[in-house]
Amino acid sequence: MNNADPAQTTATAHAAPDFDAVLTAASRIAPHINPTPVLHARTLDAMAGCRLLFKCENLQRAGSFKFRGACNAVFSLTDAQAAHGVVTHSSGNHGGAVALACRERGIPATVVVPRGASRVKLAAMESYGARIVPCEPTQASRDEVTARVLEETGAVLVHPFNDPRVIAGQGTATLEMLRFAPDIDTVVVPVSGGGLISGTALAALGVDPSIQVYGAEPAGARDAHDSLKQGERVTGRVADTVCDGLRAELGTLTYPLVRQLVRDILLVEDTQTIDAMLLVWERMKLVIEPSAAIGLAAVLANPELFAGRTVGIVLSGGNIDLYQLSDLLSLASRS
Numbered sequence: 001m002n003n004a005d006p007a008q009t010t011a012t013a014h015a016a017p018d019f020d021a022v023l024t025a026a027s028r029i030a031p032h033i034n035p036t037p038v039l040h041a042r043t044l045d046a047m048a049g050c051r052l053l054f055k056c057e058n059l060q061r062a063g064s065f066k067f068r069g070a071c072n073a074v075f076s077l078t079d080a081q082a083a084h085g086v087v088t089h090s091s092g093n094h095g096g097a098v099a100l101a102c103r104e105r106g107i108p109a110t111v112v113v114p115r116g117a118s119r120v121k122l123a124a125m126e127s128y129g130a131r132i133v134p135c136e137p138t139q140a141s142r143d144e145v146t147a148r149v150l151e152e153t154g155a156v157l158v159h160p161f162n163d164p165r166v167i168a169g170q171g172t173a174t175l176e177m178l179r180f181a182p183d184i185d186t187v188v189v190p191v192s193g194g195g196l197i198s199g200t201a202l203a204a205l206g207v208d209p210s211i212q213v214y215g216a217e218p219a220g221a222r223d224a225h226d227s228l229k230q231g232e233r234v235t236g237r238v239a240d241t242v243c244d245g246l247r248a249e250l251g252t253l254t255y256p257l258v259r260q261l262v263r264d265i266l267l268v269e270d271t272q273t274i275d276a277m278l279l280v281w282e283r284m285k286l287v288i289e290p291s292a293a294i295g296l297a298a299v300l301a302n303p304e305l306f307a308g309r310t311v312g313i314v315l316s317g318g319n320i321d322l323y324q325l326s327d328l329l330s331l332a333s334r335s
Contacts (some may be wrong), residue, residue: 016253019206021168022199025072026175032071032104034060036173038180038312041284048299050306053184054280055177055314058288062097062124064245064317065173066160069195070097072169073158074105082107085155089113089135089146092121092245093317094160099128110155112146114138118244120321161193162251171199177312178207184312188295191215191224191265192246194254196316201261214305215258215265216298218242218273223249224258225265242270242328245291245317266298266305273297274331280315289320290328 036056044052057065074086085108088098095111102109109130113122114137125132135145150157159166173196178184185208189200197215204211217224221239233255239247250258258265270290277293280286295313299306320328 015164016257017164017168017199017202019202021164022171022175022203022206025068025165025168026172028075029068029071029169029172032061032075032101033068033172035176036060038177039284039286043283044279044296047279048306048311049303050299050308051310052296052299053177053181053310053312054284055173055312056286057173058286058292058315058318060317062093062100062128063319064093064097065170065196065314066093066097066317067100068172069163069166069169069199070094070101070158071104072172073163073165074098074101074107076165077156081156085109085153086158087112087146087149087153087155088158088160089142090125090160091117093319095130096121096124096128096319098158099125099130103129108155110149110153112142112149114142118319118321119323121319124319159251161195161248162253163195164253167195167199167202167254167257169199170196171203173314174200174203174312175207177314178204181310181312184211184310186212186214186306186309186311187314188214188216188298188311189314190243190246190291190294190316191217191258192221192291193248194224194250194258196314197262198254198257200314201257205261212263213261214263214298216268216294217265218246218294219267219269221247222267225267227255228259228262228265242331243273243291243294245289246294266302268294268297268301271331271333272301274328275333276300277328278332286315287318287320288315289317292316292318
């Protein structure tokens with residue numbers, strides 16, 4: 001059996017993407033995605049001390065930006081590659097996105113899912129027709145099971161973030177946002193494995209090299225922040241955050257892009273993130289998950305960085321488990 005880390009295999013098989021790859025991805029996925037709206041809330045502007053524009057990827061197909069990267073990866077396959085199907089590993093949005101993209105192309109999808117994954121996100125994967133293969137909730141188990149399934153099926157791996165096709169696809173959200181609002185001078189996005197922020201930075205700086213790109217990361221899952229500070233990729237930690245979409249580590253492809261292109265990674269406490277989520281629910285009438293609120297939370301927690309600027313924030317997804325809502329609300333600090 002090949003026990004190599006699938007993330008490393010993907011990284012060594014492909015070169016890092018560039019701005020042209022984002023442009024190509026935008027053309028490739030245009031027939032399949034929702035061009036999501038960019039919304040504005042004056043009340044939140046007043047609270048933040050800057051102009052905020054929200055890219056609503058919670059309204060994307062499959063409920064998150066992840067469909068962009070998955071769609072680009074799946075539809076970039078040759079017919080010969082696609083005939084064997086696609087394998088990925090995911091505890092949430094990426095698995096559902098890959099399953100939906102594969103259904104669109106008419107090919108099989110297998111998702112390796114850690115035990116204990118969100119019921120809502122697991123149900124979405126199944127509803128899109130994915131075959132679910134369980135694994136233990138450790139990176140070692142995830143890698144081992146994924147490698148086994150790849151060997152058994154001969155399928156193509158679409159990694160959640162350490163894949164240039166995925167990175168380029170994720171960048172199309174910011175490309176759309178800047179076409180709608182070219183006066184944006186700062187972009188803030190969530191950070192997990194780094195696919196979104198890498199693609200975002202490629203898109204933003206490709207459009208305008210003066211744009212500042214920031215990442216927002218849970219304080220309980222601060223590997224990206226610490227990786228930038230230490231000058232090397234930090235791995236092997238156990239994440240502790242309610243943001244179930246932000247628990248991965250930067251990959252071997254995404255870390256160099258983040259180090260080169262991103263201005264800083266801002267740390268956010270879970271209570272701040274839940275407060276920001278409730279603000280979006282109340283003020284914008286949008287259902288978003290905690291991971292999607294962290295960008296707004298970072299701006300509100302660092303007013304000196306963003307004062308007077310025009311800030312684009314990617315609301316990354318809306319797949320929240322309502323059965324866990326009472327637990328999330330218990331973390332809110334607002335009275």
